[in-house]
Amino acid sequence: MEVTIDIGKSGSRTRLHETPGGLPGSSSAPVEVEGPGIDPSTAGRPDGAARVARVVREAVASAAAQVPGGQITSIVVASTAVPADARPVADGLAERFSAARIAMFTDHTAAHAAVLGEPGVAATVGTGVGVTALSRQGAITRVDGWGPDLGDRGSAWQIGREALRAGFAARDGVGEATALEEAARIFCGGMELADAVRLLAAEDRVARIAGFAPTVCALDDPVARGIVSTAAEDLLASLASAAIRSGTTTVACRGRLLLNDRFRTMIEEGCRLRGWEFRRPRGDILDVDHDLLFAEPYRRHALALRWRPGR
Template identity: 40%
Template sequence: MTSHVLAIDLGKTGCRGSLRVDGSQVGYAEAPGAPGLAYATGVIAAERAIYAVTRQIDSLPTTFTLSVGAAGAASAPDAAAALARRLAEVPGAAAVAVTSDAVTAHAGALGGSPGVVLAIGTGAVATAVDDAGGFTRVDGWGPQLGDEGSGGWIGLEGLRAALRAHDGRGQRTILTEKAREHYGIELEALPKYLGEQDNPALIAAEFAPFVAAAVDDTAAAIMAAAASALARTVLAAIERSGIRPPVPYAITGGLTKLGAPLLEPLDRRIAHAIDRRDPIGDPIDGAALLGLDPTTALEALVTRISDTY
């Protein structure tokens, strides 16, 4: 029987959609992301982002499974259920599956096998699945309460350092000029500019690559702190899950593009506890897997609307 699945990876930075027929991608589209389902308008923003993707994909099949990994779903299960109900109205969506983007990241990276996955982008979260299917999540609390070491966190720390230097409260740093250049405004206008954004964490995350590339003590200290924060997240996930080291481990997400300034110190801090694996796939692969397979260890974390399941 031919399988049709529209897999959605909905993060705070972007929303990606992949239409797959019997495992082969036949359509793809991208759109801006959404702040997260935990926000007051998170469900509406998520629905808008997903529709922006579906409208771009030509020749959607008559019936298909719509499988979504959405930022914030783990913290807001009621919102995830509400999103699933709304998506059941998408023309052709005979089945809907909604879960956290952290869950789809784990499924994509380790193919449903036990282990720990660190997903880092605008936000940051580590997930662990043990041999019995027990699930542990560490961080992923959003930009106000957590996501330590994430792109949003690094960007904000860089902007704070720039403002401290501007005020004379901190040491001089190249980040001051980089912030002016990137945002095209004077530093005094940054609070108003960020406050006007629907997704301020995303705007702050834009600055993370500049922090990683900057060659001065302030930027280096921020990157070292980010690596330490992410290492604590991984090690806490291992300890809380009870999985005995060395633990199968993979890292995924757009922030991996920052490369050595972040990844080398992170690897050093967790090397004693992990068995490093290359990711099998990415979160959109995980969404495709979970959309069609209700028997994985992660099934309890998936909200489904379908006559089948």
């Protein structure tokens, strides 16, 4: 059985499925479970690796518990929370699953393998933004992925934050009149100080604010359209940087924000205007081919690897 774990800011997803090429008649439907996410800042704390390891361990256990007796042969962890030393995470899994090959990657590296699996630029666009490019020489270039305070340009977080700011500015009489004022009032449950404090104090504040983005994208309002357009241009700028630095012109994007027709169309048209080939993603992180990740060039970019070829 193979286990793939995708740990994001808003939550984690785990899929357990039969190893490709298993015994005839042994196939079964994949098992998927959801769990808590990890804010990227967690990895920078003294106990960051231990906290990431705990989430990973619980994710594997939750999936394995639904297939009693199934032997786990391969574990891939893709995480937005990247501790300075990921080896303890892999070591802990190796102690429990000694027969499994184990690899831990940044979520953006794993996403590239899932989305493209060949030279080109792949972007994950959701609560945050991460852009990864693979050159024909096997080098990986990362653009953004810095988190909400330092980056995430073109993300749902950016759209939600700027829209809420515009709505509250209109409420204060210092911003342009916009339908975002009423939308923000509904989203926050009011526009009094207590309503703002409640949102800002929420532990999942970033994810909640990002959750306002679909409403913003759907509004027929000039201020809202401008915010969405700016976010699209910011994302296209990151894609351009990755394309230039990797010498590739193939682009594919994944993520919940791309489910919005208006935003996706802006990105597709922007890519075509720049002469890039815009592809639909091959799959999601949970669909990633483990053999591809354990092979070159992706293997050399693993944060931690526990595997003896030929075992």
